[in-house]
Amino acid sequence: MARRDCRLDFCGNVEFFNADLPERETARPQSLSERLFRHRVELLTALRDGRAGADETGGNGAPPLVTGPIDLGTAVVDGVEYRAHHLHADVTHAARSHVLGLNPQNVQVRPHRQLVEAYSQAGPWQSLSRSAAQDVVETLGRLPTTVQQDKEEAKTFDLTVVRAQLAQLTGDAGTLASQRQKIQDIAGGLLAKINVPAVKVQARLLEELVEDQWWEDATALMFEDVRRRLRDLVIYVDKRTWKPVQTTFTDEISEAREMDLARITPGTDLRRFKAKAARYLQQHLDTIALQKLRHNRQLTVQDLTALEDMLVESGTGTREDVQTAAAEAEGLGLFIRSLVGLDRAAVQESFNDFVSGSNFSADQLHFIQQVIDYLTANGAMEISALYESPLSDNGTPDTIIGDDRLDVVVDILDEIRRRAAPVPNSTPSPAASGTDGRIAT
Known part of the structure; x- marks a missing residue:
């Protein structure tokens, strides 16, 4: 006689697991490239919404573009007159490049091949509706692209400027204010690195950005000029770090009592x-x-x-x-x-004894030159900076020059820092x- 197992279910577990319940969707963090693609597509639709300007056309028979809630007018970008249809064309090129970088043979891309092929062409971008834009963002934005990637700092700055442009066109004052603050912080950080030749070239623009007057008449076209001129310089801004603080405590309401507030003198930004x-x-x-x-x-x-x-x-x-x-x-x-x-010659002098008479490889000499460049621009160097980009792009310092030589570099950095104190x-x-x-x- 065959043996049978018998299980008793008192809590409805069988019914629960037999039910055809939909899978619970989990939140998926968006990559920087995906967010940038999404906001660029949204910017394209914003440029086409509202009332078309009488003199704003896309050229070559393309539908007329609009300037959004405000008149974009003109600006000088890269030394030439720049209008709304120029911005539309440039943003379209950037968004389309993402699609062109999608490999149809990729297992993630293959199911969406028809949409990829359609938006690899220039035509659909010229008449992009809001529903089509949403489909493009949700479907293609998350797919892996082989388009050449910029440094994270440059892409983050691109996203900040695009969000500012989009906020201005849509009248989102809160987002515009937050992006403005970010851009002003970056400009202030770059002004602190004015001794870097590439930064010094943009000194006048940086000085204007940190003041409120520039922002009174700023347009999305002017933001584009800022993006192009500063995106490759943001790597010089000091990185800010923060550490989350976790606390566990119980609030207790104590007896209310009056207290005198100390007089506070307003501080300077x-x-x-x-x-x-x-x-x-x-x-x-x-x-x-x-x-x-x-x-x-x-x-x-x-x-x-x-x-x-x-x-x-x-x-x-x-x-x-x-x-x-x-x-x-x-x-x-x-x-x-x-x-x-720091004066470059002075920094090089600090490394003369270390470099002379030693047999360094090309990679090791490049690493030392990067340290000299950093000191010239920043005046001092934390040890942690040796393990950050761009110095760590080719490996950790100890693997590049070895532990013993790394100790000598650290001693040189300490001595340079010490001389700035009395x-x-x-x-x-x-x-x-x-x-x-x-x-x-």
Whole structure:
């Protein structure tokens, strides 16, 4: 007699698992490329919505384009007159390039081959409806593309500018304000690197961006000019790191009581102070203390006092501004050096003994040159920067030059940083010792 298993189900498990329940959708994070593609397509539809301008045509018989809720007018981009149909054509090219990079033989792309082939052509992009745009974004945006990828920093800046353009065309004031703040922060960060030749070329634009006046009449076309001129420079902006703090506590409501609030003096925007300080210091590089700082000579307390007084007496900022910036940079010398950089010859001199007489490979020499470039632009270098792009693009420092040589590089970096601080045995003057609020760090 065959043996039979018998299971008792008291909780309806059999009915539950036998039911044809739909799979629960899980949230899928969008890649940077996917978000950029999506916002570009949305920008294309925004450029076609609303009332068509009388003189805004796509050219070559294409349907008339529109300027959206506001009149885009004209702007100068790459030295030539730029209008809405130019922007439409450029954004179309960028979005279409994503589609052209989709490999029809790829297992993820193959099911959507018909749509890929359709939007690989230029025609459908000229009459893109909102429903078609949504289909393109949801279907093609997530697919892997072989189009040449830019650096993440440049792509992130592209996304910021495209979102600003889209927000302005659609009247989304909140998004426009947040993207404006990001662009101004980047401009302020680049002004602190004005000693980099490529950044210095864009100094005038950067100075305009950090001020509110430029934004009063800014258009989507002007944003495009900003994107093109700054996208390859954002790699010079100092990376900001943050660490999430996890807390576990129970709120307790205590008895209400009146308290007097201390008088608070409104502070200066630190970003603007740094930008003003960078401009002022670049105009006074012949100052003895600045010369010592840039040429990696040992500073004294008197040198730092002179530099602090320069910034305060010129009206660049208050003494509190200087103190705040110095504390953030772990010293006034390091703060000022981050704005004016180091003389390249002085940095190379620091590495002369290390390089001379050693048998370095081409990759190792390239790595050392990258370190010199970084120090020239930033004035000092954290050890962690050795393990970040672009220095880590070809491998970790220890695998490139070896542990022993890496220790020598770290010692050189420490010595360069130390020279931006006053020597311990220098005798501070009463002013430098802090009796009138000055700092000597």
